Amino acid sequence: MNLVITPYDPNDIPNEEEIPLPDPRFYEAVGGEEGFRKLIDDFYDRIVESDIAFFFPQEEEEIEKIKTHNGKYFAEISGGPKRYSEALGHVDQIKMHKPFSINEKHRDEWLGTWREVLEEHAKAIDPALVESYFRFLDQYSKLLVNRPRNARAFEDLAKA
Numbered sequence: 001m002n003l004v005i006t007p008y009d010p011n012d013i014p015n016e017e018e019i020p021l022p023d024p025r026f027y028e029a030v031g032g033e034e035g036f037r038k039l040i041d042d043f044y045d046r047i048v049e050s051d052i053a054f055f056f057p058q059e060e061e062e063i064e065k066i067k068t069h070n071g072k073y074f075a076e077i078s079g080g081p082k083r084y085s086e087a088l089g090h091v092d093q094i095k096m097h098k099p100f101s102i103n104e105k106h107r108d109e110w111l112g113t114w115r116e117v118l119e120e121h122a123k124a125i126d127p128a129l130v131e132s133y134f135r136f137l138d139q140y141s142k143l144l145v146n147r148p149r150n151a152r153a154f155e156d157l158a159k160a
């Protein structure tokens with residue numbers, strides 16, 4: 001499987017409506033509810049150990065909530081049940097991510113973490129399905145970068 005992180009270019013941001021959703025067969029291919037939950041568990045377990053851990057709560061209980069809540073979103077976009085939108089309606093993810101100052105390095109780390117998870121758990125799946133999921137994340141994450149790369153990071157300011 002070929003999971004490509006395309007470079008972030010502030011002058012070439014995709015239109016949200018034009019980003020193709022992942023192939024809806026991805027959810028079942030990865031093992032439905034149980035299989036998908038394993039992906040999500042592994043993703044957030046790695047995130048809290050990653051270079052972007054500072055964005056996320058560290059308490060076990062809070063991470064559990066995030067796994068359950070955010071997992072519904074990622075399952076839904078992959079062809080799973082529409083539990084996220086049933087609970088919340090339409091959520092503007094760009095607005096939702098505004099409180100977090102995300103730069104392109106953070107995006108790389110976030111996508112790199114997903115790539116590790118997929119390479120580990122989705123080895124046996126049709127690569128085209130996995131690639132369609134990753135391509136969505138790669139494109140959509142460009143909309144969530146909201147801070148220039150060379151801006152002083154919050155974590156640096158906190159250290160100063």
Ligand code: HEM
Nearest residue numbers: 052055056066070073096100102106107110137140141144
């Ligand atoms: C670019 C790197 C990204 C960073 C650093 C990031 C960071 C965060 C943080 C800190 C939160 C709040 C804590 C939490 O609930 O998890 C969050 C929530 C969330 N993120 Fe991201 N995110 C990124 C990319 C994405 C992408 C590409 C998507 C979707 C394709 C996404 C979907 C979500 C969702 C669904 C939530 C929960 C929103 C809600 O409260 O309902 N994130 N993200």
